[in-house]
Amino acid sequence: MSQLYASLFYQNEVTEIFSDRALVSYMIEAEVALAKAQAQVGVIPESAAIAISNIASTALDQLDFDALAVATGLAGNIAIPFVKQLTAIVKQNDEDAARYVHWGATSQDILDTACILQCRAAMTHVEALIHQCYRTALAQAEQYRSQVMIGRTWLQQGLPITLGHKLARWASAFRRDLARIDAMKARVFTAQLGGAVGSLASLQAQGTAVVQAFAAQLQLSVPSCTWHGERDRIVEVASVLAIVTGSLGKMARDWSLMMQTEIAEVFEPAAKGRGGSSTMPHKRNPVAAASVLAAANRVPVLMSSLYQSMVQEHERSLGGWHAEWLALPEIFQLCAGALERTLEVLQGMQVNAENMQRNLECTQGLIMAEAVMMALAPHLGRLQAHHVVEAACKTAVEKGVHLKEVMTELDQVKAYFSAVQISEIFKPESYLGNIQDQIDAVLQEAKGEAK
Incomplete structure (x- = not known):
């Protein structure tokens, strides 16, 4: 070298x-x-x-x-x-x-x-x-x-x-x-x-x-x-x-x-x-x-x-x-x-x-589509919920508006969720799964080794 x-x-x-x-x-x-x-x-x-x-x-x-x-x-x-x-x-x-x-x-x-x-x-x-x-x-x-940040695949x-x-x-x-x-x-x-x-x-x-x-x-x-x-x-x-x-x-x-x-x-x-x-x-x-x-x-x-x-x-x-x-x-x-x-x-x-x-918001809510679908699934069934959210995503893209705005106007959504509840669903920090448990597990492993 x-x-x-x-x-x-x-x-x-x-x-x-x-x-x-x-x-x-x-x-x-x-x-x-x-x-x-x-x-x-x-x-x-x-x-x-x-x-x-x-x-x-x-x-x-x-x-x-x-x-x-x-x-x-x-x-x-x-x-x-x-x-x-x-x-x-x-x-x-x-x-x-x-x-x-x-x-x-x-x-x-x-x-x-x-x-x-x-x-x-x-x-x-x-x-x-x-x-x-x-x-x-x-x-x-x-x-x-x-x-919170965006995860990418x-x-x-x-x-x-x-x-x-x-x-x-x-x-x-x-x-x-x-x-x-x-x-x-x-x-x-x-x-x-x-x-x-x-x-x-x-x-x-x-x-x-x-x-x-x-x-x-x-x-x-x-x-x-x-x-x-x-x-x-x-x-x-x-x-x-x-x-x-x-x-x-x-x-x-x-x-x-x-x-x-x-x-x-x-x-x-x-x-x-x-x-x-x-x-x-x-x-x-x-x-x-x-x-x-x-x-x-x-x-x-x-x-x-x-x-x-x-x-x-x-x-x-x-x-x-x-x-x-x-x-x-x-x-x-x-x-x-x-x-x-x-x-x-x-x-x-x-x-x-x-x-x-900023990057979390750049898709105007599209990254929360799965979260919305899973919230609707117990009421509509998973497949029907998928169809509803998929159509809403297309509408949001075509109109250049936030997905939350489209979802808030849908009767299938209003029947089960208030505007406040929908806003909560669209918060990225509300859809992090077991991430904190995973972090705790990694930290706990290190603590165990330090003993």
Whole structure:
């Protein structure tokens, strides 16, 4: 990603976690954990593990990243030249300990484990952002629970809802995101150590004990078996991020449509230099929505690559594994960036209640046609009530008058309702169904989790 665009689409901390330097630091962490685990089991001398651990603490600054970049292109992955450089660094300090660097492991063991460590670290930031979005959406749902606005279906005006209801639905989506992340952690954050073909034959009878100790060193789950060729863990974590990003895209689509000039119900936070146009001084563009929607557009394409990469050959693959290195970091970065932009909007969203009221009235009562029909139905029957209201709607449109005016003059209506009662039926706030119950349920769920 160009640095010119990073601030628009990415999030700093997650971007740093997937930087070259961070990747190598996680690889060093995996190598140190491997040495400690093997020393614990008795595979290598404890003195060698101590030396590797001590030297590795400064190895990151001694590695030649330019040489790594060149050698990676020749070797096919970064682990091969990395292990050579790390071994040489250890050898400069302890020649005997250098013999035990990367003992019994294969390149994919180190890279997969480093990837899982990256995912775990990045997920803490993603979770934190989701929590912030969740709490902010809950607060906004409470604040705007009674702010009536029009609900829209198929991009057309439907029936009245409240802004709080829309925000409660968003909050509920954030809660489900958090539940998905929590549910997958034990499965996904799992160590990888299998050796050349997954058998750990190089460690003979001590392979299982080393895997268990290795996972414990890194505080990762212990795999029941090697997963070099089974990439469901990588796809699962990415899939959850894709769901999060898709939900954010839905929210961004909503608030960007609500920012349209003719609608003007909500606005992204205002700031100097934000949302302007190079040619039109009057513009206030939904720039955060553009960023989130771009992520929601891009992530499914990247997910396609990961899904295709699941089809791998035998014990370790050619190409499929490599494709993950490009797709997974970007999915994480786009998701985190979209969350950050969404949080900014939720925290600083500007609401125009007057325009919400104006939009409720712009059809001259037609949005209350169902309410009128349901009020008449017990007296006329649902189908007959539908016919009466449908005809009244056509008359109101033809004459350019309010539907209430037409309904008030109908004998079928006057027989059962006074003018005051009809006015009550036409109040949008009188036809909100169980919206307040739904908002209460979402808020109550959050209170239950906080205990």
